[in-house]
Amino acid sequence: MTRAVPFDELTAAAAAVTTTFEDAPSGPVEVADPYSAHGFAVVALRGTPAGEDTLLTLSAALGLGEPFVPPLYRLGGGAAPTVSRISAASNAETADADHPSFGRTVGQEFHCDGTLQDIGFVKATVLLCELPAPEGGKSLLFNASAAFARLIAADPAAAVALATPGTLVRQANINGSSEQNAGPVFTVQDGRLVARYCVTDTDRWEVPAGVVEADLRRGIEFLRRAALPGSPDHLELTLGPGEAIVFDNTRLSHGRSAYRDSPDRRRCLYRSLHLAHPSGVTIPAAAGAR
Ligand SMILES: O=C(O)CCC(=O)C(=O)O
Ligand SMILES: [Fe+2]
Secondary structure, three states: OOOOOOHHHHHHHHHOOOOOOOOOOOOOEOOOOHHHHHOEEEEEOOOOOOOHHHHHHHHHHOOOOOOOOOHHHHHHHOOOOOOEEEOOOOOOOOOOOOOOOOOOOOOEEEEOOOOOOOOOOOOEEEEEEEEOOOEEOOEEEEOHHHHHHHHHHHOHHHHHHHOOOOOEEEEOOOOOOOOEEEEOOEEEEOOEEEEOOOOOOOEEEOOOOOOOHHHHHHHHHHHHHHOOOOOOOEEEEOOOOOEEEEEEOOOOEEEEOOEEOEOOEOOEEEEEEEOOOOOOOOOOOOOOOO
């Protein structure tokens, strides 16, 4: 269970947040360097067809370690691949056909990956694009950690409410599971602010004991606005064929816009989850943090 963080620790971690979408490269880069500054990096793979093996090679090259497979995916005894295919067209006849993300063309609201895992557990996600949709299918990013750093300065009570364990309940909705995981939306781990802002259909807010509901509501509203298009903490990009994004699942939330396929262009992405950040990347922490 995630602990409640003392206010001074929360403030110090929030003050150490430097993640910004300002000056984020609009296209692919050679190395994953921007990950530290912006919380994500887009890389282009040349000469290799995009696919599961390519994603495994890329994630290994980034030092992300073996992909993590959520235990939920193995429920019912099915073998779960270490890489998930996200494609309504390719997954139409498979067990993933009804999965809201993997098997359908609908949009995805902002979330962090690892629904049932505790906040901060899944560190990084890689999405590799084999083929983009002819229409829609944009990747949406929300710099939740920067938004929180502003909130704690403007409205400390709202920020503390969001950092209280039990405010966000995430519910599984695949493989017949209704397991859930309750936690805070923000916490501090190793002096670093860690975020888990999720507003999909299967996420809900709760008012745990000791939290004033009005404080929590103001915090939720602040984040909702900060996540809207036009906010400095909102970024949209479309991955091209052979492009991959690696993002920090502990600083950013992500989503996608709905898409439409055409007969000769059917969107297909591959996704892996990781319990490490790319090697060589330093993420700022509060001074004096362990
Ligand atoms: O389809 C996408 O662009 C991302 C989907 C996603 O966020 C997920 O499957 O967790
Ligand atoms: Fe996701």
